[in-house]
Amino acid sequence: MASTSSNGNGSIPDNVIRTKILLTGMRRSGKTSIHEVLFNNMQPKDTFWLETTTRVRKHHYDTVIPLEIWDCPWNAGPETLEISLVEFAAMIFVIDIQDLYQQPIAKLVEWIITACTESPDMSLEVFVHKSEALSEDYKIENFRHIQQRVLDELADISLEYEQVPVNFHLTSVYDHTIHEAFSRVLHKLISVLPSLEDLLNVFCAKSQAPKAFLFDIHSRLYVATDASPVDTATHNLCCDFLSMLNAFGPLYKSVSASPARCRKPLPPSLPTPPPSSPESGHSTSLPSTLSPITPKHSSKELFYPSASTSLSPSAQGTTLTYHLVTPQLALVSILPTTVYESRRGLVEFNVVFFREGVQEICDVELDGRTLRH
Amino acid sequence: MGASGSGKTSMRSLIFSNNPASLTARLGATIDVEQNHVRFLGDLILNLWDCGGQDAFMDSYLNSQRSTIFSHVAVLIYVFDIESRDTQKDLEYYKDCLEALKKYSAGARVFLLVHKMDLVRGREREGVLGKRRGELEVESGGMQVGVFGTSIYDESLYKAWSRIVHTLIPNASVLSKHLTKLAKCCSATEVILFERTTFLVIATSSPPTPPPPPTTTTTASSTITSPTTSLPTSPSKPNQPLSSTNIAETTSTDLVDDPHQLSPTRYERTSELIKSFKHSCSRFVREEFHSLELELGEFSAVLDELTKNTYVLIVAHQGFVETAALKLNIRLARKKFEELQGDSLISS
Ligand SMILES: Nc1nc2c(ncn2[C@@H]2O[C@H](COP(=O)(O)OP(=O)(O)OP(=O)(O)O)[C@@H](O)[C@H]2O)c(=O)[nH]1
Ligand SMILES: Nc1nc2c(ncn2[C@@H]2O[C@H](COP(=O)(O)OP(=O)(O)O)[C@@H](O)[C@H]2O)c(=O)[nH]1
Ligand SMILES: [Mg+2]
Missing domain, CATH: 3.30.450.190 (Beta-Lactamase)
Structure with missing residues (x-):
């Protein structure tokens, strides 16, 4: 247990089945950096000081599903792991985009082949990493090249390997690509994903939100989103919104004001009348699709942190909202500012419904993973 | 003012142009003086003089251009690179600037920024800055100076610049x-x-x-x-x-x-x-x-x-x-x- 570290808020019991993710790749390819930046809030610049990993380190992270991430030293192979590959839900192989490709590709192919026989259900992911170091054209060229080499080598060994689904992602800890890639890896591991997506779809439709994400707050990975396509720019902005909020909280934390202020949310009210501002003309023309969803049971008297920020271009502004859903998860949604300002009560009402749904799903999920003696 | 490469143009572009720190690596050396008028608080116009720090320029500021450069100065901000290879030369130039300032703009405030503090590892920062502050205060020979450790990669730059502009707001x-x-x-x-x-x-x-x-x-x-x-x-x-x-x-x-x-x-x-x-x-x-x-x-x-x-x-x-x-x-x-x-x- 000495090599196991745990973060999260500790509400998840020890006797729970964790989903295991294997993080492997050549020396200094960036495995530890990826783990530290995503799950330990390390600044990308500070990864420079990380020392080479010499033995497997197992990290726990609690989000919608409890994770156990194995950060391997570069010389680990399928045969040196203490457990079978079948125990892992996903393998992420990290390749430095500027590395001489011969060695890492040989190693990756070895992993894939073992995985195919030992653990055919495991998802196979390749992070072509440190991509920010190259210019746009060169980056894409290298990425294609690596991808092609891997597929060619697999086909050379046996034609049956040609069909192996291997997913490639361009990543860097210096931008949001690592968040987006890791999120996509995570989605495949969440069995309750369709239910979460349904809730998000309903939320978006009822609240007139063009986009909504359910984010893991600390890692800023999104665990689910609604059915509309993910626009990278919007995703990046939501990530930055979260990181600003994460940093803002502690800055104005008081040593003496009671932390549990027991702030009771106002009872979610029906749409408030639009304020008598010059823009109120907009809100009267809202389509009548806005309708409250009725929660199954009345909201518990709990306080959930929330935030919003409004952006204003010349034409029509956007508001980003943030609502805590569970201790680890928050709903981040994009709304037209006119909608948010005139129908805030309704949006909050829909959040309550959404929150109850997610909490229920999380409870069921955790319950199914808890070992009973 | 400050030696070439000490980070003057970088901090200006961060504070006044909303550029991210990552883009500063692309800046070229400033040639001669770049003058910038920035509107601050709407009606207060700050006239920023970013003085390229290569020796040839410095010599010209201190000689032929002396009165042009040092007249009507409200604030002198002198930037010292923490990793400077020739601190002695930096100090000589600094002291010369201070002399000129005293002559042509007696009431000017002086701020000294010990810059690129991010290059010093976290727990050593305080000690390193303390030592530099002591040295700089001695070199300023009784002149009131505000010394700040700064970096474009953290909030320290905003702290220093908030104090600087504060002195320009009358009320x-x-x-x-x-x-x-x-x-x-x-x-x-x-x-x-x-x-x-x-x-x-x-x-x-x-x-x-x-x-x-x-x-x-x-x-x-x-x-x-x-x-x-x-x-x-x-x-x-x-x-x-x-x-x-x-x-x-x-x-x-x-x-x-x-x-x-x-x-x-x-x-x-x-x-x-x-x-x-x-x-x-x-x-x-x-x-x-x-x-x-x-x-x-x-x-x-x-x-x-x-x-x-x-x-x-x-x-x-x-x-x-x-x-x-x-x-x-x-x-x-x-x-x-x-x-x-x-x-x-x-x-x-
Ligand atoms: N590590 C680090 N580098 C910095 C910092 N500030 C600026 N730099 C880098 O220092 C280099 C020189 O910055 P400039 O702003 O062009 O320097 P300057 O003082 O204007 O130079 P001259 O115009 O020649 O006088 C750039 O590559 C910046 O990215 C800092 O706080 N930390
Ligand atoms: N340019 C760049 N460097 C990175 C990136 N990720 C990690 N690194 C650097 O790569 C080096 C090795 O990282 P480390 O995580 O220790 O690699 P590991 O041996 O695979 O665990 C460190 O100096 C990191 O700062 C990235 O996205 N871009
Ligand atoms: Mg310059």
Whole structure:
């Protein structure tokens, strides 16, 4: 247990089945950096000081599903792991985009082949990493090249390997690509994903939100989103919104004001009348699709942190909202500012419904993973 | 001013042009003097002279151009690279500049920025800066100088620049008084005023002062029935009355009587956080940051436009304060502050 570290808020019991993710790749390819930046809030610049990993380190992270991430030293192979590959839900192989490709590709192919026989259900992911170091054209060229080499080598060994689904992602800890890639890896591991997506779809439709994400707050990975396509720019902005909020909280934390202020949310009210501002003309023309969803049971008297920020271009502004859903998860949604300002009560009402749904799903999920003696 | 490569143009582009730190590596050396007029607080025009630091330019500033460069200077900001290879030469140039400044702009303020502090590992920073500060104060030969450690990669740059611009705002203490009033109206812990484009802090409300020192405030202070006075964590320390003139020096450092003991770096961190989020908004969705509302477990806060040229942040720790109320108060305070700001600039 000495090599196991745990973060999260500790509400998840020890006797729970964790989903295991294997993080492997050549020396200094960036495995530890990826783990530290995503799950330990390390600044990308500070990864420079990380020392080479010499033995497997197992990290726990609690989000919608409890994770156990194995950060391997570069010389680990399928045969040196203490457990079978079948125990892992996903393998992420990290390749430095500027590395001489011969060695890492040989190693990756070895992993894939073992995985195919030992653990055919495991998802196979390749992070072509440190991509920010190259210019746009060169980056894409290298990425294609690596991808092609891997597929060619697999086909050379046996034609049956040609069909192996291997997913490639361009990543860097210096931008949001690592968040987006890791999120996509995570989605495949969440069995309750369709239910979460349904809730998000309903939320978006009822609240007139063009986009909504359910984010893991600390890692800023999104665990689910609604059915509309993910626009990278919007995703990046939501990530930055979260990181600003994460940093803002502690800055104005008081040593003496009671932390549990027991702030009771106002009872979610029906749409408030639009304020008598010059823009109120907009809100009267809202389509009548806005309708409250009725929660199954009345909201518990709990306080959930929330935030919003409004952006204003010349034409029509956007508001980003943030609502805590569970201790680890928050709903981040994009709304037209006119909608948010005139129908805030309704949006909050829909959040309550959404929150109850997610909490229920999380409870069921955790319950199914808890070992009973 | 400062040696070539010390980071002058980088910090200017961060503070005044909203560029991210990552882009500064592309800057070329500044040739001669780059003059920039930046509008600050709307009507106050700062005339920034970014003086390329290569030796040939420095020699010319100190000789043929001496009177042009050093006349009508309100503030001299001298930047020292912490990794400079020739600190002796840096100091020689610096002392020469100081001489010229004394002659041509006797009243000018001097700020020394020990820059690129990020290159020093975390726990050594304080020691390294302390040593440099000592040296620089000696070299300044009795001249009052403000020494700051800075880096474009953290909030330290905002702290230094907030102090610098603060000296240029004639009526900062009046602003501060009205912010304090606003704080009281809102039952807020703190109210902070930012300049709109740079997001530098220009004034803050003064901290609640329990128990009120009899000498500093008028009877008005006795009407504050702030629950903070009765909190156990506020020991009765000797009072250090804040005179309105030195508020610039005391506001963002440790507030001894503050029962909340908020993070001492919060002002510059807020500037940095909002600046970087503003940047994300324009970069990713080409929209402009407009306002922020927070209802967190420990506090509620609203950040919104106050006047055409300023933003205000109100932070309240009392459970019953709703952000809607804070927003309303901001709206009500707008007119007063527009007036104040107009006055303060006319009187300058
Ligand atoms: N590590 C680090 N590098 C910095 C910092 N500030 C600036 N730099 C880098 O220093 C280099 C020189 O910066 P400039 O701003 O062009 O320097 P300058 O003082 O304007 O130089 P001249 O115009 O020649 O006088 C750039 O590559 C910056 O990225 C800092 O705080 N930390
Ligand atoms: N340019 C760049 N460098 C990175 C990135 N990720 C990690 N690194 C650097 O790569 C080096 C090795 O990282 P480390 O995580 O220790 O690699 P590991 O041996 O695979 O665990 C460190 O110096 C990191 O700063 C990235 O996305 N871009
Ligand atoms: Mg320059």
